[in-house]
Amino acid sequence: MNVVVRFAPSPTGFLHIGGARTALFNWLYARHHGGHFLLRIEDTDRTRSTPEAVKAILDSLTWLGLDWDGPEAYQSTRAERHAAVARELLAAGKAYRCWATPDELAAMREAQKGAGQPVRYDGRWRDRDPAEAPAGIEPVIRLRAPRDGATTVEDKVQGAITVGNDQLDDMVLLRADGTPTYMLAVVVDDHDMGVTQVIRGADHLTNTFRQVQIFHAMGWPEPGFAHVPLIHGADGAKFSKRHGALGVEAYRDMGLLPEAMRNYLLRLGWSHGDEEIIPTEQAILWFDLDAVGRSPARFDIDKLLALNAHYLRGADDGRLADLIAARRGVALAPDTQARLRAGMAGLKQRARTVIDLAEAAEVYIAGAAIAPDAKARALLDEEARARLGRLRQRLAALGVWDAASLEDTARQASEAEGVKLGAIAQPLRAALTGRTVSPGIFEVMVVLGRDLALARLDVTAR
């Protein structure tokens, strides 16, 4: 059987971390099994869905590198089909009209709550004669769900779960205004799109029992189900916008690489022995549902950052140069570009994010007058500047401008002055980079080139 999965976000906001992981798992599952990964925008809530949110979700998925097969489907365009299914169920006696008003139902729930009763629709119109329908009220259509027996879901992650049918009430299929509810729409769409495996957040687990009943009522085969545990915030509470959940684009803006994000998200709830660094190609080979854990995970930014640092170190220098230019919002001159690439190896092993990298890249982007920060300035006292002046003489006389010769020169200078190498190297670093922290200073000098290095030295040395 050909595998078909789908990711079905509702466009009511950005794509958060939990949704991104669900999308990743679906994508990985499809790629592993050579199946299709479909994208369906669940925009049936016309009041809360926005085009901006749709764009944000699409952009985030694209950035993450999770490409979907075929054009994305919009649930709202299928309302007619959903309604037709509801009418079919009604005609078959598997659904019925209910004239209870929202206010009436709210009161019912209040009463149930007050009496300590389970809160659910009491079936007041299930067997009532439609002739008793009040005038002026449009009815909803509810599923006539079985009241005896139990419904079992064979979940690929959670295992077999059974719920008594007496726990499930008659859900609304079609609203009073004729629009379909989510419960109806997902089932119809999953069926029509040929979805074979549903992979979604565990918050949908209890919905599944209701959805299964719709599949049964229509006589449709049900897809496989896999409910992935939710991701919690660092405080253990539900990961919501209020609890610090950010959109995927926020992580991109924090300077994270999509491959690091994928690796991190993958390890949240899924494992392959002790493997931690799992490039996407490897993940496709290894991923399957049986290794998905059942307990919720907390989001840990430090681990994500550590992974990002790892991928940053292995990233292509040209790509990083482009990211730096984009981050700084400038186009880099050819010689700057060349310097950046030459110095990238030293830069990238010291950065955790692209932001760090763009900041550190100043060494190779600035001209002769690089602005020293406070710590660097503190290092450049009278004595240090005098020492740099004498060092400059030696450097200017150098025939070969490579790291070994530069280091030799610096060591000779330190010996001649009777100080440790650090007493020469640190002021040199401060003068050349404007910082107290940088890649190896002789490496920096080589990348800078004799002219620029000496020019910067001239600004501070005496």
Added chain:
RNA sequence: GUCCCCUUCGUCUAGCGGCCUAGGACAUCACCCUUUCACGGUGAAGACACGGGUUCGAUUCCCGUAGGGGACGCCA
């Protein structure tokens, strides 16, 4: 309140009855490397929620308890 799910170091996890003196990773702390910071290396500290069973033997199976989470909409 009702139903469902979950529970191994601070965090993510390995473990699918004996290989466990419970392994790895991130974070933390030492030390080494060293011109700074990183990288890298070595090492330390750190967990099976609790109580009953089952078994020759439980982290692993079963049942409770506690704690956490989720669902109970004419939202998705």
